[in-house]
Amino acid sequence: MFKLQELIRRDMDKLALNITTEQGKTLRDAQGDVFRGLEVVEHACGMATLQMGEYVSNVSSGIDTYSIREPLGVCAGICPFNFPAMIPLWMFPMAVTCGNTFILKPSEKDPGAAMILAELALEAGLPDGVLNIVHGTNDIVNNICDDDDIRAISFVGSNTAGMHIYARAASKGKRVQSNMGAKNHAIVMPDASIDATLNSLIAAGFGAAGQRCMALSTVVFVGGSRPWEDELIKRAKALKVNAGIEAGTDLGPVISRQAKDRIYRLIQSGTESGARAVLDGRNIVVPGYEAGNFVGPTILADVTSDMECYKEEIFGPVLLCMQAESLEEAITIVNNNKYGNGASIFTSSGIAARKFQNDIEAGQVGINVPIPVPLPFFSFTGSKASFAGDLNFYGKAGVQFYTQIKTVTQQWKDLPVQGVSLAMPTSQKT
Numbered sequence: 548m549f550k551l552q553e554l555i556r557r558d559m560d561k562l563a564l565n566i567t568t569e570q571g572k573t574l575r576d577a578q579g580d581v582f583r584g585l586e587v588v589e590h591a592c593g594m595a596t597l598q599m600g601e602y603v604s605n606v607s608s609g610i611d612t613y614s615i616r617e618p619l620g621v622c623a624g625i626c627p628f629n630f631p632a633m634i635p636l637w638m639f640p641m642a643v644t645c646g647n648t649f650i651l652k653p654s655e656k657d658p659g660a661a662m663i664l665a666e667l668a669l670e671a672g673l674p675d676g677v678l679n680i681v682h683g684t685n686d687i688v689n690n691i692c693d694d695d696d697i698r699a700i701s702f703v704g705s706n707t708a709g710m711h712i713y714a715r716a717a718s719k720g721k722r723v724q725s726n727m728g729a730k731n732h733a734i735v736m737p738d739a740s741i742d743a744t745l746n747s748l749i750a751a752g753f754g755a756a757g758q759r760c761m762a763l764s765t766v767v768f769v770g771g772s773r774p775w776e777d778e779l780i781k782r783a784k785a786l787k788v789n790a791g792i793e794a795g796t797d798l799g800p801v802i803s804r805q806a807k808d809r810i811y812r813l814i815q816s817g818t819e820s821g822a823r824a825v826l827d828g829r830n831i832v833v834p835g836y837e838a839g840n841f842v843g844p845t846i847l848a849d850v851t852s853d854m855e856c857y858k859e860e861i862f863g864p865v866l867l868c869m870q871a872e873s874l875e876e877a878i879t880i881v882n883n884n885k886y887g888n889g890a891s892i893f894t895s896s897g898i899a900a901r902k903f904q905n906d907i908e909a910g911q912v913g914i915n916v917p918i919p920v921p922l923p924f925f926s927f928t929g930s931k932a933s934f935a936g937d938l939n940f941y942g943k944a945g946v947q948f949y950t951q952i953k954t955v956t957q958q959w960k961d962l963p964v965q966g967v968s969l970a971m972p973t974s975q976k977t
């Protein structure tokens with residue numbers, strides 16, 4: 548892993564260029580994609596302490612018990628399109644450092660970065676057969692779920708695929724950790740720092756063209772959105788939509804024509820059910836890339852929780868604005884949403900922040916932080932409908948996921964044997 552992290556740094560530009568070419572995000576964002584995965588490789592370098600077992604000597608006279616963590620055997624990972632480097636790096640470095648072999652299925656939409664990473668892993672000295680890449684779609688995934696040799700599956704992607712894989716693999720007795728869709732909310736209090744909050748909303752709402760599972764797609768303005776709208780629109784309008792490869796681009800295209808059509812449809816359904824399109828990014832034309840799947844930054848105001856655009860994950864550069872009279876009402880709106888990947892509050896009040904931290908039902912909480920994804924010594928802790936499984940990705944939970952715990956009870960004592968007892972051993976009888 549030390550060598551792998553060195554090689555990933557060496558080839559950072561090559562990886563980023565591949566991601567931009569296949570996925571569309573900007574080069575700078577593609578570097579971030581690699582970098583956030585690299586952090587997991589660095590975490591794996593120091594993971595030995597997390598694999599340590601526990602030991603109690605003399606649990607009874609002459610008897611010690613200790614636990615050891617062993618590899619599971621063959622593990623597999625199934626990846627989404629939106630982070631072609633980061634998500635594979637959430638998976639195989641942890642799995643192989645725990646002593647497993649790994650079968651990785653990248654997204655069929657952008658498998659190139661996973662191939663480069665696999666080459667780097669070989670160059671770093673990973674033995675042949677330890678990391679294996681398979682390409683394909685549903686049939687390959689179903690085969691992975693059904694295969695008797697595979698013991699555990701890490702999945703990241705949509706809820707439809709994630710719940711299917713969770714159920715199918717679990718019915719074969721496999722462990723599954725499944726990170727899925729999201730609708731991440733920000734609550735903006737009237738006392739929030741104006742400039743910093745606006746910049747956070749713009750960056751987290753429109754970065755990567757909204758195709759991040761931790762994108763801030765919905766903002767609940769306590770006291771109403773009107774005081775914020777003009778400045779929000781101004782800053783969103785200033786963003787440059789262009790091919791990811793072009794200098795100065797803020798937003799690249801979305802992944803496919805199908806994704807673009809779906810985003811358009813959800814914007815349309817929002818306006819038809821009463822939302823105000825205060826900024827409409829549909830029908831944007833990017834000179835030189837007229838056939839590209841671009842969607843410009845879009846802001847829908849007066850959104851309510853019964854609207855389809857609110858209930859569905861849009862996964863595009865669309866920011867929904869809602870309103871609440873109080874922090875309590877805003878928290879209720881967020882908690883009534885089925886997803887629980889992340890939620891943030893923007894405020895200058897410690898009391899409001901603390902109430903939010905305690906009452907909000909989301910796995911990753913930001914306080915004046917728009918995308919609260921922790922570094923890998925914590926875990927990625929999505930919850931509610933955004934996660935299925937018991938053990939999250941990376942950190943301590945990641946090590947537990949990729950290992951089987953075994954406890955050993957040993958007796959070394961130099962006492963005369965006192966005959967046979969068929970009673971259940973207890974501490975008094977040993």
Ligand code: NAD
Nearest residue numbers: 626627628653654684685688704705708726727728729760
């Ligand atoms: P997707 O579910 O379409 O595809 C993910 C993987 O599942 C791909 O490898 C694909 O081949 C496979 N797959 C898709 N449908 C399948 C089916 N019916 N049967 C078997 N396999 C199937 O997801 P996507 O569009 O690539 O990624 C976007 C989604 O991923 C969004 O919902 C996003 O929120 C989510 N995501 C979540 C996280 C997280 O950590 N929670 C991170 C990144 C992305």
